[in-house]
Amino acid sequence: MERWSMLHEEVVGRIRAILLDGEIPPGARIPERELCERLEISRTPLREALKVLAAEGLVQLLPHRGSRAAKLTDKDMRDLFEVCQGLEALAGELACERITDAEIDAIAAAHAAMVLHYREGDLIQYYRGNRAIHEGIVSAAGNPVLTGLYTSVTARIRRARYVTPMTPQRWAVAVREHEGILNALQRRDGAGLSHILRAHLRHKREEVLQAGFAETEGADLARRIA
Numbered sequence: 193m194e195r196w197s198m199l200h201e202e203v204v205g206r207i208r209a210i211l212l213d214g215e216i217p218p219g220a221r222i223p224e225r226e227l228c229e230r231l232e233i234s235r236t237p238l239r240e241a242l243k244v245l246a247a248e249g250l251v252q253l254l255p256h257r258g259s260r261a262a263k264l265t266d267k268d269m270r271d272l273f274e275v276c277q278g279l280e281a282l283a284g285e286l287a288c289e290r291i292t293d294a295e296i297d298a299i300a301a302a303h304a305a306m307v308l309h310y311r312e313g314d315l316i317q318y319y320r321g322n323r324a325i326h327e328g329i330v331s332a333a334g335n336p337v338l339t340g341l342y343t344s345v346t347a348r349i350r351r352a353r354y355v356t357p358m359t360p361q362r363w364a365v366a367v368r369e370h371e372g373i374l375n376a377l378q379r380r381d382g383a384g385l386s387h388i389l390r391a392h393l394r395h396k397r398e399e400v401l402q403a404g405f406a407e408t409e410g411a412d413l414a415r416r417i418a
Contacts, residue, residue: 272345315363325373
């Protein structure tokens, strides 16, 4: 039983990573045969794993027609970003109370590298540094429950959040917002950091929606009826 449990968790984890990395695009059918061959498993553990991922909102099960990678609706995206705003705002307040000088130095270094990538126009590397900063603040909050909730919520919007293209104007604004984030953190201004993080994530939510990463509420139902 213990061995089966380990296998099940491993399969769930590997398929989750495939979905979150965008190897199977949102809305695309889950290629069950290919996944079975790739993971060297039978259909039974694969389908059990898909049930778990369906409960997480990453997979949509289609009665008698397999499954597909879930595509978030615009309402889903708004709801998830709303929760993420609250979690990061709380993390910012706690981090300002608990963060060490070494942790601040690490976030400042990540910020400097991120700005360099911005000046070079390297969006991929910019987003990697961006993600490290946000996750560093959550980690510095020192609250495992908060970290667990944050990880769960952000997993569903990670791909959209960290690949969305930005106009030069919006990119410049995002960098200025990050300057404010670092400044508030260095001053240990919890209320100020909380406010900046909320606004920063509101702006990112609108970018994601405008970029078309979510479908209009009701569009999926209309497509299935058609």
